[in-house]
Amino acid sequence: DSGVTQTPKHLITATGQRVTLRCSPRSGDLSVYWYQQSLDQGLQFLIHYYNGEERAKGNILERFSAQQFPDLHSELNLSSLELGDSALYFCASSVGAGDTQYFGPGTRLTVL
Amino acid sequence: AQRVTQPEKLLSVFKGAPVELKCNYSYSGSPELFWYVQYSRQRLQLLLRHISRESIKGFTADLNKGETSFHLKKPFAQEEDSAMYYCALSGLSGNTPLVFGKGTRLSVIA
Numbered sequence: 327d328s329g330v331t332q333t334p335k336h337l338i339t340a341t342g343q344r345v346t347l348r349c350s351p352r353s354g355d356l357s358v359y360w361y362q363q364s365l366d367q368g369l370q371f372l373i374h375y376y377n378g379e380e381r382a383k384g385n386i387l388e389r390f391s392a393q394q395f396p397d398l399h400s401e402l403n404l405s406s407l408e409l410g411d412s413a414l415y416f417c418a419s420s421v422g423a424g425d426t427q428y429f430g431p432g433t434r435l436t437v438l
Numbered sequence: 439a440q441r442v443t444q445p446e447k448l449l450s451v452f453k454g455a456p457v458e459l460k461c462n463y464s465y466s467g468s469p470e471l472f473w474y475v476q477y478s479r480q481r482l483q484l485l486l487r488h489i490s491r492e493s494i495k496g497f498t499a500d501l502n503k504g505e506t507s508f509h510l511k512k513p514f515a516q517e518e519d520s521a522m523y524y525c526a527l528s529g530l531s532g533n534t535p536l537v538f539g540k541g542t543r544l545s546v547i548a
Contacts, residue, residue, distance in 0.1 A: 330481075359535060369524065369538035382535050416482065418536075424528070427536060429474075429482040 329353065330419050330430035338436045344405040347433045351398055351419030357381075358400040359420075359427060360392055364413040375400055376423055407437045440465050442525050444539035451515050452547050459510040459542050461499075461525030469527040471501055471508040472536070476522040485510075485523070495519070515546045 329352035339345055351358050360372040362385075371384035375394035386392075389407075394400045404411060414434050418427040441464045451457050463469060473485040486494045488501040488508060499510045508525060525539040 368540035371535040371537065374535055384535055426484055426487070428484075431481045
């Protein structure tokens with residue numbers, strides 16, 4: 327077990343709604359990464375936080391935002407949801423930027 | 439542009455046969471290459487990274503800068519190797535995120 331936890335496991339919601347996905351990194355890890363996995367796009371990097379600060383942004387929509395809190399857990403907020411946002415959202419953590427990333431089990435989001 | 443290409447979506451081999459999962463990349467600079475594996479109903483986990491030059495579960499991968507490839511190999515496939523395999527790269531600086539290929543599903547037939 328890598329120690330990264332994500333809640334909830336599954337989320338079903340309607341278009342136009344807003345959801346929050348939560349990630350707790352492994353103990354001692356300062357970096358948190360968010361990825362989106364969809365059938366057509368594969369695994370895509372969304373955003374990286376290190377010790378509370380945003381470090382890098384990938385293909386993250388403006389409707390999506392994230393933050394890392396002082397206790398190092400992170401939340402990914404998805405708003406004005408569209409059908410195409412249905413995907414698996416993974417969180418990963420590492421000790422520092424560039425170190426091995428350990429993945430959580432993912433949150434499966436279904437937008438109806 | 440950074441890109442990782444895994445040309446095979448599905449690879450089926452017989453138990454005991456050699457396995458090679460292909461990975462090609464494009465990156466302007468010095469990349470670090472990884473293989474991640476996802477077994478059924480489990481989370482993505484690191485299998486190996488090129489800088490460590492390890493052999494994990496009998497798998498090896500050699501970075502070929504000339505051919506920009508990082509193929510994953512195993513001489514004798516086992517049924518428990520059946521899984522989804524993802525090749526990924528990042529920059530050596532450590533501040534670049536992982537870029538993943540679309541994955542290859544390996545099915546080892548008894």
